[in-house]
Each structure stands twice: as C-alpha cells, then as structure tokens.
Amino acid sequence: MEKNSRISLKKSTLFGICFAVFLIAFAAVPAQAQQTTVNLNTPELVKGSTVYTTVEIDNVTDLDAGQFDLSFNSSVLKFLNVEDGSIEGTKIPLQWRLIDAGTVRVIFNLEGVTGISGSGQIARIDFEVIGDGKGDLLISNGLLGNTEANQINADWGVTAASDVQKSTPGFGGVFALVSLIAVFCMVKFGRS
Amino acid sequence: MISKSIIIAIIASLLLLTPSASASDYTLGIFGNANEDDNIDLKDVEYTGLIILGLDVQTQLADAKYDDKVDILDVTQTELIILGKEKELTFLDGFKEVMTVTKPVERVVSVWCTNNELLKVLDATEKIVGVDGGMTQKSTTLFPELCDLPDCGGWHAPNFEAILSQHPDMYIPWLITTADSASTYGILRKRFLEEKLTNVPVLCLDNSEYCTGEYFLEEVKRLGFIFDKRKESAEFIEFYKGCMDPVTELTEGLSEDEKPKVWITSLFFSGGEVTSSPYAYTVFDPVDLAGGKNIAAELGSISPGTKVDIEWVIEQNPEFILLQIWAAGNKKSPYAPDYPVSNIEEQVNGVLNCPQLSNVDAVKNKRVYVIQYSHFTKGPARSICVAYLAKLFHPEMFADLDPLAMHQEYMNRFLRINASVNSVNFLYPSLNE
Numbered sequence: 285m286e287k288n289s290r291i292s293l294k295k296s297t298l299f300g301i302c303f304a305v306f307l308i309a310f311a312a313v314p315a316q317a318q319q320t321t322v323n324l325n326t327p328e329l330v331k332g333s334t335v336y337t338t339v340e341i342d343n344v345t346d347l348d349a350g351q352f353d354l355s356f357n358s359s360v361l362k363f364l365n366v367e368d369g370s371i372e373g374t375k376i377p378l379q380w381r382l383i384d385a386g387t388v389r390v391i392f393n394l395e396g397v398t399g400i401s402g403s404g405q406i407a408r409i410d411f412e413v414i415g416d417g418k419g420d421l422l423i424s425n426g427l428l429g430n431t432e433a434n435q436i437n438a439d440w441g442v443t444a445a446s447d448v449q450k451s452t453p454g455f456g457g458v459f460a461l462v463s464l465i466a467v468f469c470m471v472k473f474g475r476s
Numbered sequence: 477m478i479s480k481s482i483i484i485a486i487i488a489s490l491l492l493l494t495p496s497a498s499a500s501d502y503t504l505g506i507f508g509n510a511n512e513d514d515n516i517d518l519k520d521v522e523y524t525g526l527i528i529l530g531l532d533v534q535t536q537l538a539d540a541k542y543d544d545k546v547d548i549l550d551v552t553q554t555e556l557i558i559l560g561k562e563k564e565l566t567f568l569d570g571f572k573e574v575m576t577v578t579k580p581v582e583r584v585v586s587v588w589c590t591n592n593e594l595l596k597v598l599d600a601t602e603k604i605v606g607v608d609g610g611m612t613q614k615s616t617t618l619f620p621e622l623c624d625l626p627d628c629g630g631w632h633a634p635n636f637e638a639i640l641s642q643h644p645d646m647y648i649p650w651l652i653t654t655a656d657s658a659s660t661y662g663i664l665r666k667r668f669l670e671e672k673l674t675n676v677p678v679l680c681l682d683n684s685e686y687c688t689g690e691y692f693l694e695e696v697k698r699l700g701f702i703f704d705k706r707k708e709s710a711e712f713i714e715f716y717k718g719c720m721d722p723v724t725e726l727t728e729g730l731s732e733d734e735k736p737k738v739w740i741t742s743l744f745f746s747g748g749e750v751t752s753s754p755y756a757y758t759v760f761d762p763v764d765l766a767g768g769k770n771i772a773a774e775l776g777s778i779s780p781g782t783k784v785d786i787e788w789v790i791e792q793n794p795e796f797i798l799l800q801i802w803a804a805g806n807k808k809s810p811y812a813p814d815y816p817v818s819n820i821e822e823q824v825n826g827v828l829n830c831p832q833l834s835n836v837d838a839v840k841n842k843r844v845y846v847i848q849y850s851h852f853t854k855g856p857a858r859s860i861c862v863a864y865l866a867k868l869f870h871p872e873m874f875a876d877l878d879p880l881a882m883h884q885e886y887m888n889r890f891l892r893i894n895a896s897v898n899s900v901n902f903l904y905p906s907l908n909e
Contacts, residue, residue, distance in 0.1 A: 348552045348555075433541060433553035
C-alpha cells in the first residue's frame with residue numbers, strides 16, 4: 285500500500301517535471317520568433333542585366349548603427365552602387381567603400397541615438413552581371429548596435445542567393461523533441 | 477560614381493585633420509575623441525566612420541568603448557558621450573593610464589584642498605562625500621559646504637575604513653604626475669591606493685605648478701566630462717584663458733635678457749630660515765609664463781626642486797625672490813579673514829635681513845615676496861597667479877593689466893566668496909604696496 289503510494293508520488297513528480305519542460309519549450313518558441321535576422325536577397329543572375337541585392341532586417345529593437353562587408357565574385361558581378369535603406373519609414377543613411385575589388389564595406393548610423401525598431405531594408409546594393417558563374421555574394425563582419433552602444437544579437441541568416449537559407453529550429457522541432465523526452469520519461473519511470 | 481564618393485570622403489577626412497583656428501595644444505584624453513583634438517563632437521563621429529571604412533588613420537582614442545577594436549559601436553558610444561548619456565566613460569588620467577568609470581559619478585572622496593577647489597570651480601562639490609580633516613575641513617571661508625563632511629584622512633595618511641564606509645564612486649588623492657615613481661606622490665602611491673581601495677577608481681589629478689597650462693586645461697575639460705559639468709568647465713576655461721592669454725601673448729616674445737632672474741624657494745625645507753643650502757624649484761611654470769627666468773631651471777630636470785648652495789644663489793644674483801608658503805602650515809586658507817599675516821611678514825623680513833644675501837639685487841631692491849602655494853601657484857587660480865607675477869616682473873609692459881580685478885571675479889563668480897580681494901593674502905607684500 286505504502287509502496288504503491290510512493291510509486292504514485294514519483295509518477296506525479298515526473299509528470300510535473302515533464303509538464304514544466306513542456307511549458308519552458310513553449311515559452312522559448314515565441315522568444316525565438318523575436319530573434320533579429322538579417323538576410324541577403326538576390327534575384328536570379330542574368331548576364332548583361334542589373335541585379336539589385338537587398339539586405340533585409342526583421343524584428344530589430346532600438347537599432348542605432350550597423351556595419352557589414354559584402355563580398356562578391358568580381359569576375360561575374362560589377363559593383364555599381366549602394367542605396368540607402370528604410371526601416372519602418374525611417375531612412376537608413378549609408379556610407380560605403382570598396383575595400384578591395386570584390387568587397388564593399390557598408391556602415392550606417394541613424395541620426396541621434398533614439399534608434400528604430402521593426403523590420404525593413406538596410407541597404408540595396410546594385411551590380412551588373414558581367415560574366416558567367418556564381419556571384420558568391422557573402423555578408424561578413426556583420427554588426428548591429430543599439431542605442432546604448434551594445435551589440436544587437438542577430439542571425440545574419442542567408443549569405444548568398446544560391447545558399448540554402450539557415451533557419452532556427454521551429455515549433456514543430458521543439459515540440460517533437462520535448463514530446464520524445466516526455467514519453468521516454470513516462471515509459472521508463474512507469475515501469476519502475 | 478565610385479571614384480566621386482571616394483574623393484569626397486578623402487576630402488572630408490583631410491578637412492577633419494586640418495586644425496581649426498581655435499585648436500588647442502592639447503588632446504582631450506577621452507576615448508571617443510577619435511580625431512584626438514581638444515573636444516568630442518560630431519567630427520569624431522565622422523572620423524570614426526572614416527576609420528571603419530579604411531579611409532583614415534586609426535587612433536588610440538577612437539576606441540570609444542575601449543574593447544580593443546574600432547567599429548560601429550564606437551560611433552554610437554561617441555554620440556552618447558556627446559549627448560552626455562553614456563553609461564561608462566573611459567579616459568586617460570594624469571599618469572596617462574586608462575581608467576573607466578561608471579556614469580554618473582555621484583559620490584567622491586577627495587582629500588586635497590586644491591583638487592577640491594577645482595571641483596568647486598566646476599560646481600561639483602555636491603558630489604563630494606568625504607574630505608581631509610586638514611585643510612578642506614578647516615577652510616571654512618573657502619569650503620563652507622565641505623567642512624562638516626566626514627574626515628577620511630589626509631592626503632598623506634588616508635583612513636581607508638572611513639573612505640570605504642562612504643561607498644564612493646571615486647577617490648581623488650594628491651598625486652603629482654611628474655614625481656619620481658617611488659615618491660610619496662608618484663605612480664607607486666597610486667598603486668598602493670588602488671590596492672587598498674579595491675573596486676574604487678583612484679583618479680589622478682595634477683594641477684600643480686610643475687605641469688604645463690595645456691595639461692591643466694585638458695584636466696579641467698576632462699573633469700567636465702567625468703562629472704557632467706561641461707558647461708561649467710567651458711566657462712572656467714574661457715575665464716582662465718582670459719587671464720592667461722593677455723600675459724603670454726606678450727611674454728612669449730621676450731628675449732632672455734628681458735626676463736628678470738627669479739629665485740623660487742621655500743623656507744619650509746630649512747626650518748623657516750635661510751641656511752647655507754636653501755631650496756630652489758627647478759620647475760615652476762607660473763614664473764616662466766609670466767616672463768621671468770627661473771635661475772634654477774638649468775640645474776636639470778629634477779622635479780620639483782633641489783637644495784642649492786647659498787653661494788650659488790648669490791652668484792646668480794636674482795632680481796626677485798619668491799618664497800612659496802604652505803597654507804596648510806597655518807591650517808588656514810589664504811581666503812580666511814583671520815589668516816595670520818604675521819607669519820608671512822616674518823619670512824619676508826627674514827630674507828631681507830639675511831646678511832649673506834645683502835648684496836643680492838632682490839634684497840637690495842626689496843623684491844622679496846611670499847607667494848601662496850595652495851590655491852594660487854597650483855590649482856585653478858594659477859592663471860591669476862601668472863597675472864600677478866607678470867605685473868610684478870614687467871610693471872610697464874602690463875600697466876593696464878589688473879590681476880586684482882581678475883582675482884575678485886574669480887572669488888565671486890567661481891568660488892562664490894563675497895569678500896574683497898584686498899582682504900586675502902596670496903602675494904605679500906601685495907601688488908598695491
């Protein structure tokens with residue numbers, strides 16, 4: 285009798301733990317959804333045409349400044365220009381420089397230190413497609429700063445148009461993992 | 477289009493590097509002063525951007541966040557500094573050592589009266605929570621607002637328990653940047669204090685007469701940033717220059733022959749009397765700036781001074797003798813209405829009546845003066861001290877200069893003392909005599 289009661293108590297405790305793990309997992313999913321992401325979008329490259337590559341940003345909070353290097357295959361793409369972006373209607377004023385034949389460095393700093401939150405486009409970089417092969421567009425040294433001069437933790441996501449887009453484990457993945465753990469726990473401790 | 481942008485950027489960077497007409501001879505030692513001029517402004521924001529783009533030379537002070545790299549976060553930090561919204565401030569202290577403080581700085585223990593005078597000039601004494609029980613607590617005329625604060629020990633004997641009990645954001649001792657490292661005031665002293673005051677930043681200020689005017693102005697400006705008193709520091713610097721510049725503009729053009737020979741000494745080192753081996757200051761900026769020639773300047777780079785042979789002094793035949801006196805010795809500030817003038821009279825008379833010096837020009841012409849050390853030859857009043865000395869050394873050249881009016885304005889406006897300048901004792905005999 286006493287033994288059964290102890291087993292029941294153990295089971296209840298384990299169920300409680302599993303439930304708590306569930307809750308934590310659910311809580312973590314919306315937090316991941318707020319992750320700041322920066323993506324590079326490039327349309328199909330057609331020789332002889334002009335291609336407009338955009339650097340998009342999502343879910344940023346209190347953005348004040350940023351910088352990144354965009355490298356490219358200079359035998360395929362001829363750099364033309366960098367155009368200012370806009371986030372939630374606020375212009376992103378850019379400065380840039382070709383630091384070598386295949387890399388353009390872009391920096392921006394919003395006026396004052398009030399910052400901007402939301403999503404939008406940081407920059408548009410224009411190229412002329414002059415050759416065959418891969419464009420090899422790649423963002424590196426990406427850095428975003430907030431209004432307190434601290435780094436904004438951002439996922440710089442896709443680095444090239446032909447690359448497979450990086451993604452964070454979604455709700456389905458987390459749910460499946462947690463369910464698996466819960467079932468494992470119940471089966472194991474249920475037997476004991 | 478590319479080349480046009482680059483050319484514009486290069487021209488912009490060249491313009492930033494071109495010194496403006498009002499440029500000073502000092503670099504404001506605050507990280508964020510990317511172009512290393514005398515201020516932090518939007519030019520530094522632009523300059524940092526140019527560094528990141530590889531269009532300009534990286535400077536030490538461009539690293540506003542002091543994290544060993546110059547990036548876009550330094551741009552924002554510089555903007556925050558400009559706006560006075562920074563959470564931390566990194567700067568070079570008097571020893572040119574890097575120091576970071578959390579802003580705002582609200583609780584300071586400061587145990588040297590001249591540093592406290594500087595904080596008073598910047599209207600920052602409300603931040604002082606502990607002082608020395610010697611001069612500051614006893615200077616009721618000069619520091620009525622500080623006299624009742626806790627005694628945290630003197631500059632030479634800090635009471636660490638009392639200091640730490642005040643939970644200060646900063647401790648300001650008395651240190652001399654030009655002193656030998658092992659001396660009582662040197663860098664090892666700072667290390668000792670840092671060891672005893674763990675987690676309390678020890679700020680080295682040095683407004684002594686051994687330092688140049690440029691250093692002093694940089695220190696005043698730096699303090700304006702540290703204590704969020706930039707407007708006050710700018711006002712004081714303007715006043716300081718207004719006193720100093722009319723003097724130095726004329727004295728800089730003097731030939732060596734036109735400068736009177738001056739012996740700067742103190743009887744403190746020889747028991748109040750002129751002995752066979754008196755003291756001579758080898759470095760004394762106010763005399764140089766006022767157009768005097770320090771007879772001991774060529775004795776080497778010993779700072780602040782050394783003992784000399786009395787025969788050597790006689791041989792030099794100084795035209796002026798300045799006896800530096802410690803207000804602390806009297807436990808009275810020279811602003812106190814009951815300051816014991818008899819003490820300084822005795823010193824002047826002692827030199828005038830010294831048989832060994834009877835043939836020296838300064839004695840023959842009664843050009844022997846007592847000059848206050850605290851609150852005059854060092855500290856924020858040093859530009860006024862220079863004006864006094866210029867008037868003394870070159871009365872015709874500076875016939876229109878009115879050091880007493882300068883001093884009166886300083887007392888009323890910056891020290892908020894309502895007494896008459898004629899009632900204070902900084903130079904004896906006074907300029908009026």
